[in-house]
Amino acid sequence: MPKFNDKWVVQPHGPLIELDRGLWTVEGEIVMPLGRFPRRMTVVALSDGRLLIWSPVPVDRATLQAIEAKGRIAFLIVPGIGHRLDIRAWASRFAKAQVLSPPGAREAVGEAVPVTATIDILGDPDVSFAAADGTDGKEGVLRVIRDGRLTLVVNDILANVRHPHGLGAKIMARLFGFGISRPRMPRPAKRMFVKDGRALAAQMRGWAADPALTRIVVSHGDVIEDDCAAVFERAAADFD
Template sequence: MAAILEKWEVGPHGPLVDIDEGLMTVEGEIVMPLGRFPRRMTVIALEGGGTAVWSAIALHEPEMERIESLGTPRFLIVPNQAHRLDSRIWKRRYPGMQVLAPPSGRNKVAEAVPVDATVDIIGDPALVLAKIAGAKLDEFALQVHRPSGTTLILNDVIGHVRHPHGIGAWLLARLMGFGVNGPRVPRIVRRMMIDDPHALAAQLRDWAALPDLKRIIVSHGEPIEDDPAAALRKVADSLD
């Protein structure tokens, strides 16, 4: 598990992209030997004002100002215990943020930042925060409902790293199955995090049945916007 950042260290990242009303995402990169592995943060505007930040990444100041213009960061969602790298520095920058972590990850996340809740305390009717099914290591998933459709935000349970940068990242994505050829449950995630693949498959099919599903955002890789329901069904079939 990566070290916890103690100061505002900005790694390589792209621009913040507006993907829907009050919904922005940005791809950062984890520098590794002979490559850079993608990671992603998503920022959601809340009905009552402010924003929720999913899987926080430190950005350069112009992008941070864009986030603040969307709304003061009020909630920091650490979707599983491995995604705590930037949590401490975000809490220091925005001390009023409340931190959410899934139940089995609470103690590990608390090593980086105090955890306020392990359930949904956001209170926005347009958001549905829940644990993924079939996991022995808890992980959150988030539905964001907008007039144009629903965005499903997932974390490690599906990878979609189509274009890893560098031979090291390419080998990692290939060997661990992070979706170089299309969305899939990474091999390492299935081995270490999932104990009931059939329950997970059923949940993926339930999400696929959402009538207005518009896209899927994953924490490692590109958003899935080309028939996301079919992508979920295909991943579910691979688990049965």
């Protein structure tokens, strides 16, 4: 069984940043030999005031207090197999929160904590959770609508690590294709999670065609807010 953090292990991270109404993010880092690799947690407020945490990352007291001030943490979403490291610590601290994962990741996430559901149980007209097409149910996607603006929160189907910190992080980002030159799907994720590349590419092109698309939030790297349609078109072309 993989190693999971049972305790609340805080690694370097930035502050809680507002991206849109009821949508925040925290950029963190995983300390590794010769560098720090970026990771990102996303916080979304539902219409009834409850919160969901996407790809939970332990944060310091001030940041956690800032999150809890936004609402009650009701859902913890583990968006993929590679994002289970800290879910035990979060589930322990927020025992009443329900844990969601995409269906293809349920068994793996279940090694860390019990999974409540693998379907959308959020009950919100403007926030929805589903598995990405073509990934055998292993990769989650979150749609967030705010005043007609669409934010897509994705996991390892797209990375945008443009500024890795340290030699080790730079080597890892370049070697495994974590989006140094442009946003793209990392090579290990493509190999491990993509069952039907054409189906995923078609979904990406569908997202690109949505005129409401405003922002893409990735689990690794910078938030994308410029020419999001072109980002998905180029990522889709990688499967042609």
